[in-house]
Amino acid sequence: MHSAAMSNKSNRKVVVEVCYAHNLMPKDGQGSSSPFVEVDFDSQRQRTKTKTKDLNPTWNEKLVFNVSDPSNMANETVEVNVYNEKKTNQRNFLGRVKIPGSSIVKQSEVSMIPYPLDKRGLFSHIKGELFMKIYYYDETTQKQGEKSKDEKKQAAEDKQMSQLHVAEAKKPESKHYSAAAMTVPTEPVDFSLRETNPHLGSQSWEKASTYDLVEQMEYLFVRVVKARNLTAKDLAIGSSDPYVNVKVGNHLAKTRVFEKSVNPEWNEVFAFGKDKFQAPMVEIIVKDKDMLKDEFLGQVSFEIAEVPTRVPPDSPLAPEWYKLEKKGGGKIAGEIMLSIWKGTQADEAFPEAWQSDTGGHSHTRSKVYLSPRLWYLRVNVIEAQDLLPYDKSRFPEVSVRVQLGFQILKTRIASNRSTSPFWNEDLMFVAAEPFEEHLLLSVEDRISANKDEVLGKVQIPLSTVERRVDHRQVNSRWFNVEKGGEKKDGKFMSRIHLRICLDGGYHVLDESTHHSSDMRPTSRQIWKSPIGVLELGILSATGLLPMKTRDSRGCTDTYCVAKYGQKWVRTRTVIENLNPKWNEQYTWEVFDPCTVLSVGVFDNCHLQNGSAEKAGGAKDTRIGKVRIRLSTLESDRVYTHSYPLLVLQPSGVKKMGELELAVRFSCSSLLNMMHIYTRPLLPKMHYLHPLGVAQLENLRSSAMKIVALRLSRAEPPLRHEVVQFMLDVDSNLWSMRRSKANWFRIMGVLSGLIAVGKWFNDISEWKNPVTTVLVHVLFLILVWYPELILPTIFLYMFLIGAWNYRFRPRFPPHMDPRLSHAESVEPDELDEEFDPIPTNKAHEIVKTRYDRLRSVAGRIQTVLGDIATQGERFQALLSWRDPRATTIFIVFCLLAAIILYVTPFRVLAVLFGIYALRHPRFRDKMPGVHMNFLRRLPALSDRML
Secondary structure: OHHHHHHHOOOOEEEEEEEEEEEOOOOOOOOOOOOEEEEEEOOOOEHHHOOOOOOOOEEEEEEEOOOOHHHHHOOOOOOOOOOOOOOOOOOOEEEEEEEEEHHOOOHOOOOOOOEEEEOOOOOOOOOEEEEEEEEEEOOOOOOOOOOOOOOOOHHHHHHHHHHOHHHOOOOOOOEEHHHHOOOOOEEEEEOOOOEEEOOEEHOOOOOOOOOOOOOOEEEEEEEEEEEEEEOOOOOOOOOOOOEEEEEEEEEEEEEEOOOOOOOOOEEEEEEHHHHHHHOOOOEEEEOOOOOOOOEEEEEEEEEEOOOOEEOOOOOOOOEEEEEEEEEEEEEEEEEEEEEEEEEEEOOOOOOOOEEEOOOOOOOOOOOOEEEOEOOOOOOOEEEEEEOOOOOOOOOOOEEEEEEEEEEEEOOOOOOOOOOOOOOEEEEEEEOOOOOEEEEEEEEEEEEEOOEEEEEEEEEEEEHEEEEOOOOOOOOOOEOOOOOOEEEEOOOOEEEEEEEEEOOOOOOOOOOOOOHHOOOOOHHHOOOOOOOOOEEEEEEEEEOOOEEEEEEEEEEEOOEEEEEEOOOOEEOOOOOOOOOOOOEEEEEEEEEEOOEEEEEEEOOOOOOOOEEEOOOOOOOEEEEEEEEEHHHHHEEEEEEEEEEEEEEEEEEEEEEEEEEEEEEEEOOOOHHHHHHOOOOOOOOOHHHOOOHHHHHHHHHHHHHHHHHHHHHOOOOOOOOHHHHHHOOOHHHHHHOHHHHHHHHHHHHHHHHHHHHHHHHHHHHHOOOOOHHHHHHHHHHHHHOHHHHHHHHHHHHHHHHHHHHHHHHHOOOOOOOOOOOOOOOOOOOHHHHHHOOOOOOOOOOHHHHHHHHHHHHHHHHHHHHHHHHHHHHHHHHOOOOOOOHHHHHHHHHHHHHHHHHHHHHOEEEEHHHHHHOOOOOOOOOOOOHHHHHHHHHHHOOHHHHHH
């Protein structure tokens, strides 16, 4: 019996599944490593196979350990060490991970988790992540080779994860997959803001450097200028097609091919990151481009340890001539002029250099863009004369169609049906400098319901249009109307009377007014002086999710876009890195502190195999966005924080990683800053001659399209989807989630008034007699000395503000998914929010959503009806709609006037206060006389259909 009991007893196994690693530290002296993983648990040690020369190795190996005492497993530790295997049976330490036994989960609950590699000592140089699954299962008496259901399920998940959604790879958009499909840890996601302490440049760089908000990044620069007297490999013409390979470790960069010359000139610069030049030598190899095999022309080698360091503002290093050598040593014909030095991203050669972390393509370099200067174009169509309709037997129904680019507006049909119609109607457009489009007007006659006949056209260049900065009226002009494209000279021609001007006194809105980055008018003549400087350091991103597959593994090619005012900046694209580092710094002039800086992170989906090849129809994927309001920042303080990158997807809110920024807002004059708060937010034309809400929304939509179109024409382009995301194009679309969030925001604003009402109710109910007595005393004092009321109110607000200073926000605000109701939103509501216009959903789904929207609108309609009813009852007091009620009310008013005339106001106030604060035993739970009287008054609701 004892043996039978032992056979039924379960044996616990711990499985450490080593999946893959990412971005390991090169340790073999050639810019690579040959890693393997060694795992220790419960006095047992196992290891994986060695992956030769691979900084992103994939193992997918399961290491199974026996648990000697399952009750003590929580006190054990799984220690995972990653090593680089050398040929001399030695090894280099690449990092380690320690997992307590208490965090080991059951097999059915396991998920892949990225573990950042830790240092072994203070001076260890470690980086990278190790992706593993760690779980346990209890093995019962099973047949050899039999798998349980959980094991089969886990095997299926492992196969699916190792293939990285191969099924999706067969679709047209196979290079991209949603990050929501990735397996994530089951722990709650942290959406909070974290303060960081990066080693900024101001702590270590030279004082003259302007890069004081970013970390120092070391680069090896190689400038290849030209060569002379190279060997002619093409004997027929006595020339060569030379190019240069710059090799650092296993990283290779290449100049362009200079055809048919033995004295080529390249003048190209290459920058290799510090993690790329672990090799001891840098080799410059000159080759001849050939159809079959490129031929060797010579080489030059340098020891990296002997390369000099250059620190700006030192002058650039002068290039020198070096004689070319053979592979085994010895001289060969030809010389090459080059310079080589160590520097940082502050070097002026860095922006236009080939960069190792961007793949070296020009489309991945950092760039600065400027939004076009936008104007409001006002077209006042006044009248027309001597029109010639085709059908002279009827009165024409004339309107004017005005077009500027893709913007088309139309006047109403003239009220006077004649050949000289009159409109006097204003039409507004958005125009962008330089003015490329012409203003086109066509006079049309309505023949039938769906047919208009063109009576003539006018074309006006915008360069001839008068500009104004105030509300003065510009001169009107008569324009000849050309019919059928024929120009006629003479007195008897159809004419149209127009008043056209470019309004420079408005600010053309291309962003939402709630988080706009610029409020200045279009005309530079009325700009104010800047009040400060905004400096932004884009440091790095951490924990990004793979956005697409490349070479059967997940990767992300990340870049950032920052917008403030008319200036857009785009960082370089760091390819195939889930923890990219940019360390780029940018500066803007600030004209108004009540503006917002926007920073977006995107995955570049136009790179394939590290080169910028067109991916047909691909769009850059949004990873997240950060907004920082300048008025929330203290002057001259450096804010360094890691912001969560949140994206709302059809599956819910998703944290895509974190973005580390350094921000500083410097104010030149505190008095000017304070004066800004007393001035209007928008230019004065918005208040003297305001535009309608619907008109502003249409003009904003046109402005966003123009900005996106112009920036997409730059080289490299700032793509349409990027500009749309930064400008919040879809912020005005219907969303049930956003509507709920706004409702709770309103309730949050009214919570103070509600709290005061509850406090007064508690006082009236005498729940705390001492407090109620004190309120009675304070009330009598204020009634007797009414001049103390306002000082008391302002003193009370001062004390509240001074007390809240201790609890002021220390960090800049960030995206809040709880405030946005993104964490608790229903899936169907999210699906509706992402549904485009027009919808592409089935009829049944659209019907269900329409019915739901009708029910919500019905409740709103009921509330509006109740508000209207209460207002109409007040109007009925004196309207004699109810003669008896009006008689009672006017008699009451007469008696009240007599009593108030003969009674001192203080006595009345005291009596009213004592009555309102009377004890509950003197109160009646039934409604008061005044409420009963008001609710009996008639309203117009009984007259509605």
